[in-house]
Amino acid sequence: MKPWKALDITMIALFVAFMAVGANVTSFLVIGGVPVTLQTFFAILAGLLLGKRLGSFAMVVYMLVGLIGIPVFAEVSGGLIILTKPSFGFILAFILTAFIVGLVAEKKQSIPNFIFSAFIGLLINYIIGTSWMYMAYKLWYLAPSGFTYQLLWSWMAFPLIKDVILTFIAGVVGYRLYNSVIKKSSLQVHFHSDSTHQKFDQRKLNR
Numbered sequence: 001m002k003p004w005k006a007l008d009i010t011m012i013a014l015f016v017a018f019m020a021v022g023a024n025v026t027s028f029l030v031i032g033g034v035p036v037t038l039q040t041f042f043a044i045l046a047g048l049l050l051g052k053r054l055g056s057f058a059m060v061v062y063m064l065v066g067l068i069g070i071p072v073f074a075e076v077s078g079g080l081i082i083l084t085k086p087s088f089g090f091i092l093a094f095i096l097t098a099f100i101v102g103l104v105a106e107k108k109q110s111i112p113n114f115i116f117s118a119f120i121g122l123l124i125n126y127i128i129g130t131s132w133m134y135m136a137y138k139l140w141y142l143a144p145s146g147f148t149y150q151l152l153w154s155w156m157a158f159p160l161i162k163d164v165i166l167t168f169i170a171g172v173v174g175y176r177l178y179n180s181v182i183k184k185s186s187l188q189v190h191f192h193s194d195s196t197h198q199k200f201d202q203r204k205l206n207r
Contacts, residue, residue: 004054007186011050015058016065018042019094020072036159037074041166043094044121047101048114048174049182055098063091086141089132090125097121109178115171122167130156 022038046055062072071078074087082088101121105114134152137143 005186008054011187012054012058012061015042015046016062019062023072023074024076039094040122040125040163041170043097044101044118044167044170045174047098047121048105048117049177050102050187051106052099052102055102056095059095059098084140086133086136090129093125093128097125100124111172111175114175115168118167118171122163126156126160
């Protein structure tokens with residue numbers, strides 16, 4: 001594994017800040033006990049721009065910063081209390097979302113693949129987050145009368161519509177930022193690390 005550079009650390013910190021802002025800019029809207037945020041957008045963008053390694057690590061740092069008590073979570077909250085809340089599953093899901101988005105996006109740097117990668121991340125984020133929420137309501141949170149998995153997904157319909165639109169935007173914006181900024185920076189080393197090694201190994205075999 002290559003050592004991280006100052007730019008890598010800066011980008012990680014930047015996306016932690018993006019996640020904190022995205023958690024609170026619209027969190028006054030709450031549906032089913034879950035604040036409506038822009039975090040999914042930024043988690044997907046982290047995977048698209050930073051790749052699977054840095055993107056997922058940025059999400060881990062974001063989660064840890066919140067867990068130690070810094071108010072970076074939705075509704076300007078922080079601390080270990082978030083572990084008991086139904087929405088914690090989404091925070092966990094952001095890590096895998098960024099990793100998978102980065103993994104798929106690294107395969108081919110084209111706008112269709114970036115958009116496809118973004119929607120894969122959206123799907124992962126909602127399946128994990130919503131399933132965790134259902135488990136939380138059933139096991140340790142007070143579930144409302146008549147609460148079902150299907151009812152929970154109906155609660156998620158409004159934020160999902162918002163996130164579908166933002167996911168498409170993330171794919172387009174991510175591709176453009178990749179070509180105009182990331183491709184010209186040292187971050188490209190991490191983004192292409194797997195493909196670079198494969199090409200190097202192939203050249204050795206051809207000799």
